[in-house]
Amino acid sequence: MVSKTEEEQLNRLENQVDNGGGGAWEYLSLLIKLKIRRSDKVLKYGVPILNDHKKRSALGPEEWTLYEQVCIAAMDCHQLDLSKDCIKVLKKKFPGSRRVGRLEAMFLEAKGLWSEAEEAYTSLLEDNQFDQVVHKRRVAMAKAQGNLSGAIELLNKYLEIFMADHEAWRELAETYVSLQMYKQAAFCYEELILAQPTVPLYHLAYADVLYTIGGLENLQAAKKYYAAAIDLTGGKNVRALFGMCLCASAIGHLAKGRNKEDKESLELQTLSAVALEKDYKQTSPSKLPLVSSCLRSLKVPL
Amino acid sequence: MGGDSPYEIHQTAYIKLILHALKHRTTAVNAVLLGRSSASGSSVEIFDSVPLFHSQIGLLPPLEIALIMIEEYYGERGLNIVGYFHANERWNDSELGGVAKNIGDHITRYFPQAALLLLDNKKLHALPQGKDRSPVLQLYSRDASKNWKVAGLDGSNHLSLKEPSANIVLSDYISSEKWKDIIDFDDHLDDISKDWLNPDLFK
Numbered sequence: 001m002v003s004k005t006e007e008e009q010l011n012r013l014e015n016q017v018d019n020g021g022g023g024a025w026e027y028l029s030l031l032i033k034l035k036i037r038r039s040d041k042v043l044k045y046g047v048p049i050l051n052d053h054k055k056r057s058a059l060g061p062e063e064w065t066l067y068e069q070v071c072i073a074a075m076d077c078h079q080l081d082l083s084k085d086c087i088k089v090l091k092k093k094f095p096g097s098r099r100v101g102r103l104e105a106m107f108l109e110a111k112g113l114w115s116e117a118e119e120a121y122t123s124l125l126e127d128n129q130f131d132q133v134v135h136k137r138r139v140a141m142a143k144a145q146g147n148l149s150g151a152i153e154l155l156n157k158y159l160e161i162f163m164a165d166h167e168a169w170r171e172l173a174e175t176y177v178s179l180q181m182y183k184q185a186a187f188c189y190e191e192l193i194l195a196q197p198t199v200p201l202y203h204l205a206y207a208d209v210l211y212t213i214g215g216l217e218n219l220q221a222a223k224k225y226y227a228a229a230i231d232l233t234g235g236k237n238v239r240a241l242f243g244m245c246l247c248a249s250a251i252g253h254l255a256k257g258r259n260k261e262d263k264e265s266l267e268l269q270t271l272s273a274v275a276l277e278k279d280y281k282q283t284s285p286s287k288l289p290l291v292s293s294c295l296r297s298l299k300v301p302l
Numbered sequence: 303m304g305g306d307s308p309y310e311i312h313q314t315a316y317i318k319l320i321l322h323a324l325k326h327r328t329t330a331v332n333a334v335l336l337g338r339s340s341a342s343g344s345s346v347e348i349f350d351s352v353p354l355f356h357s358q359i360g361l362l363p364p365l366e367i368a369l370i371m372i373e374e375y376y377g378e379r380g381l382n383i384v385g386y387f388h389a390n391e392r393w394n395d396s397e398l399g400g401v402a403k404n405i406g407d408h409i410t411r412y413f414p415q416a417a418l419l420l421l422d423n424k425k426l427h428a429l430p431q432g433k434d435r436s437p438v439l440q441l442y443s444r445d446a447s448k449n450w451k452v453a454g455l456d457g458s459n460h461l462s463l464k465e466p467s468a469n470i471v472l473s474d475y476i477s478s479e480k481w482k483d484i485i486d487f488d489d490h491l492d493d494i495s496k497d498w499l500n501p502d503l504f505k
Contacts (some may be wrong), residue, residue: 128360177359211363214359279494291371294367
């Protein structure tokens with residue numbers, strides 16, 4: 001997961017490189033560090049470095065990391081000859097390397113040779129059954145072949161061993177959502193909230209899932225989690241504020257006549273609406289009339 | 303219902319859909335179609351489209367907010383939500399998934415002749431080579447038993463491009479990587495200074 005500041009820093013650097021201001025290696029290193037997928041840029045700026053003998057040796061031992069990075073990016077952009085060349089170079093430098101073995105298996109994946117890739121991963125797992133990257137590649141392979149239930153099964157097995165892997169929980173949750181298995185997705189977000197209760201994203205996603213499942217109890221719970229997300233983000237998260245308004249409106253419709261519920265909901269809804277209008281007035285004033293009108297339509301008449 | 307009402311899509315609406323899909327190649331994306339039916343009710347004209355999301359498409363709250371805002375904005379301009387566009391996550395997945403069908407059903411409640419468009423990846427891939435003037439989309443409409451069916455090859459229920467040179471214009475935009483500029487509702491919710499109307503996209 002990347003924070004807004006990190007993303008801004010990356011985009012600034014990217015702009016700089018795009019406009020000929022240099023800093024390609026810093027940019028590429030940052031991409032690795034933040035684990036962000038911009039394969040076309042990696043190829044654009046990584047390949048010239050690798051092709052230039054001077055620039056390459058200036059990197060020292062990082063040269064090999066760059067080969068790996070370019071190799072994977074090439075597979076992502078379906079430039080398989082390029083990735084094959086990178087693997088050749090790495091194999092020569094690191095014969096018998098497990099890390100290179102993984103790249104070779106990924107290459108088989110990229111070519112769509114699923115059973116060969118599966119064999120390669122299985123053999124890598126025989127040597128080390130706790131290789132997280134290989135486990136994840138198998139999930140990715142299942143997904144790539146459209147076998148979402150297989151991917152889910154593999155992810156669940158993976159999480160039994162590596163239950164602290166938050167990215168895996170997120171991946172599982174998102175896969176469940178894409179299959180409209182909302183209760184299972186909710187479970188994943190519950191795990192994430194337990195593990196990292198101060199990350200607003202999880203509260204927000206959980207609230208979204210609860211709202212989607214529907215029903216008065218879930219809506220009331222969703223309201224609490226939208227409130228948590230609003231709290232954790234200092235009232236600046238537009239999605240949470242909108243979510244609160246939607247929730248209050250839906251609860252109002254379902255729980256008509258329950259006075260206590262109406263009052264509390266209405267207050268929260270009003271506060272959220274005010275915060276949203278303030279935000280739009282400041283940042284996107286042309287949209288303000290539209291947003292105000294929509295927020296008004298969400299207000300439940302008492 | 304579900305008879306042979308042809309659908310016609312304007313260039314602007316069409317290109318936005320494809321550019322949006324190209325911007326987010328590694329995830330599913332979706333969009334709504336705006337337009338109206340003809341005076342006789344026998345055809346539907348799609349004037350515009352609003353790209354919606356590229357993440358967690360199966361969740362309701364962002365979708366509801368988007369639909370409320372879009373309906374209100376375009377309603378004032380005499381246009382309704384007349385359809386839905388979906389592009390699957392995987393290149394070789396040409397099936398209409400559950401989420402797409404559900405959203406399509408929802409839209410049909412308000413506009414019975416709603417069109418459901420699915421991105422045709424193979425056609426999109428072949429675009430630069432061929433001289434195909436038909437849209438790179440697969441049209442689905444609801445039959446009498448409320449199932450989403452692919453538009454018939456017999457010509458009934460088909461989708462055409464209003465401007466015959468739309469694919470040429472699209473190819474141009476693809477070469478110039480225009481997709482980088484397109485904003486969807488997800489982008490807007492992350493940063494409300496980004497305008498989901500994309501007013502300056504084609505200027």
